[in-house]
Amino acid sequence: MRKKEDIAREIEARFQQLSPLIEAFTSEVCPECREVCCKQRHALYDEDDLLFYKYLRKEVPLPDNRIDPDAPCEFLSSQGCIKPRWQRPFRCTWYFCEALLKYMPERSVKKYRKMTELLRDILFLRSELKG
Numbered sequence: 831m832r833k834k835e836d837i838a839r840e841i842e843a844r845f846q847q848l849s850p851l852i853e854a855f856t857s858e859v860c861p862e863c864r865e866v867c868c869k870q871r872h873a874l875y876d877e878d879d880l881l882f883y884k885y886l887r888k889e890v891p892l893p894d895n896r897i898d899p900d901a902p903c904e905f906l907s908s909q910g911c912i913k914p915r916w917q918r919p920f921r922c923t924w925y926f927c928e929a930l931l932k933y934m935p936e937r938s939v940k941k942y943r944k945m946t947e948l949l950r951d952i953l954f955l956r957s958e959l960k961g
C-alpha cells in the first residue's frame with residue numbers, strides 16, 4: 831500500500847499541471863464576469879482538504895471565520911485568486927459556472943479533456959487518502 835504522504839504529493843503535482851489549463855479558460859471568461867463566484871464561504875476548507883494538507887505536511891493560510899460568508903472572498907484580488915491552486919479548497923477548482931462549461935470545450939476540446947482527466951485523478955487520489 832502506498833504511503834499517504836506520497837499520495838498527497840501526487841495530488842499537489844496534479845494541481846500544478848491542472849492550474850495553467852484552467853487558467854487558460856478562466857483568464858478569457860472571468861474578466862468579463864459581473865457576478866464573480868468567489869465568496870468567503872467558498873474559501874472554507876472541508877475535511878478532505880484538511881486531510882490533504884495534513885499528509886502533505888504543509889501549512890496553509892486559513893480563512894477568517896469572522897468575515898460575512900456572502901462577502902467577496904478575502905483571497906480574491908483584482909488579478910483573481912492569490913492562493914496557489916493546491917492551497918485553495920478543492921471546490922474552487924472543480925466548480926465551473928455555466929458560461930465556462932459552455933466555453934471550455936468550444937475553445938479547446940484537447941485542453942478540456944486533459945483538464946477533466948486531471949480532475950478525475952485528483953478525485954481518485956483524494957478518495958485514496960481517506961482509505
Ligand code: SF4
Pocket residue numbers: 856859860863864865866867868926927928929930
Ligand atoms: S467562474 Fe464564472 S461565475 Fe465565477 S468569476 Fe468566472 S465567469 Fe464569473
Ligand code: SF4
Pocket residue numbers: 867868869870872873903904905906907910911912913918919922
Ligand atoms: S478561488 Fe480563491 S478567491 Fe476564489 S473562493 Fe476560492 S480561495 Fe477564494
